[in-house]
Amino acid sequence: MIIKNIIQILRELSKQKMRTMLTLFGIFWGTTSVILLLSFGIATKSSVSKTMHGMGEQICIIWAGKTSISYGGFPKGRQLSWYNDDAHYLKDNVPLIDDISPQYDRWLPVNVGAKKQNFSVNAVWPDFKEMRNMIPRQGSRFISSLDQEKRRRVVFIGNEVEKTMFGEGVDAVGRLMYIDGIPFTVVGVIIEKEQDGSYNGRDKDAIFMPTSTYLAIYGDRYVNNMVARAKDITKTEQMKKAIIAAMAKKYRFSPEDEQALPIWDTTEMDQFLGTFFNGFTIFLGIVGVMTLIVGGIGIANIMYVIVEERTSEIGVKRAIGAKKRLILFQYIVETFVIASIGTTSGFLFALLMIFAINKAPLDDFVGTLELNPFIAVTSIFIISMITFIAGWGPAKRASELDPVVAING
């Protein structure tokens, strides 16, 4: 009986081509636009987020400052400097530190063949890599602990440095580069990355070597700055306090002195970004809900019109003996069929569009579109529900009218 009914319903659906197509198209389009719009939003969000994290994640950059409070017999205004072994000192005395690296920095002449130019040359520990997102290009590497141990004359260079010194499209890995007249082997090149934040130039324009090699050549007494990261981001604040306390003890400045040891805490930016992204997510959510509402109103409207229009047909069916529950059953089956076909085709079309957009050279503008399965499923569910609910009221009402009332509208 039920199967016979379903066959009959499908037959009726296929006969009412105009209505069926109209509804199908409404649902199809609603699904496609909601999914595409949200994918665009998410792509924008993730491409912004990627750029923001170009410099590194959840790190603290530590400089030496001037004291602003007189302390331990010293007057205020004393210029402080951090020594080569302070990174070791901190690592040994502040257990909250996960990674730390000193950073030296000089502006030095570099030449490859006849090509000569000045670059920012940095010396760091291998830990620097993780903290600062120094991702080596495939087939190359960052400075290793062995380089550090053996004071190897090796460098890791920015992709722009490679391009400038070796020329477009040339792989510099394994080649020689003269820094201040001394030959270095290039062991790695940084992958192209978007970087919005920096404190001494962009990584793509810089050269990095082991501190051991650097100190053997230049013998600096002081570091330019240090970079540190906590074991657990939620402990960053405590780590900062512990670093200040340790250094205050060693160099005898007040632990309350804000200016003696300036720290740039990028987690603060992350927190700001977090807030920003929460805002953006809410915005996206609102856009999504709006799109759903607009798409839903369109579909609801079509459903409503169709069921209203169908009221007299429902009346006729009731007049010749259709029971209420049959009318409602028919409505449910119809809606289910239409909503499934509509949302599925809409979903597939959105997928196709995403694929096409990602293929097209547009990713500078829109980023890479990704289909979020949760959003897809939710949109499809909500659209189906809207479709169903929009028609349910009028269908139920029509089925409850006296047949003659339904027939006459």
Next chain:
Amino acid sequence: MIRMEKIRKIYSTGKVDVEALRGVNLHIKKGDFVTVIGPSGSGKSTLMNIMGCLDKPTTGDYILNGTNIKNLNDNQLSELRNHEIGFVFQNFNLLPYASAYENVEMPLLFAGVGGKKRKQKVEAILNKVGLSDRMDHRPNELSGGQKQRVAIARALVNDPNIILADEPTGNLDSHSGREIMELFVNLWQEGHTIVMITHDPRAKEYTDNFVNITDGKILREELVA
């Protein structure tokens, strides 16, 4: 077969209440051919709709085959409409997207009649109304008379005890009108009970069993027991 007692029907549309039927009493016996006549707006259709269980009286009792309609629930009423009553509308009320065959088949589907038997019945009844060569046509591909034949076939297909027709020839030219009238007369002669509203003066040629309604009341009942 049909007994109506003190049937009143009041339409409440906004401010004005229209009393379409003001206490109608009526008896119709099995095998009768009753014609309902009366001026426009007198309540003929209202009476017919109540008789066909398409509408409910405001007050009064309608007893069909010994059952008071009041005591039936919606499912029982649907079954009654499906099995006991064949209703023919003035404007056909066919489903536009369905073929003649499918329109006629529909009451059988609602009744749960199985495939083979259903096909037999639909074809037989369409043959009877002279439409065996138009089974796959949709209503918009049929003439008015043909549409009304489809509607009559649909009313007949479930072997109802009573056929109700509200101006079945009202939308037809005189030639098709005559054919439809003759079809009803044949059905009556086969033993069907028929109640028909008509303005058609030719009705007198076929029956002298009239119910004359004016202003919501039956004026005189001729040969109605």
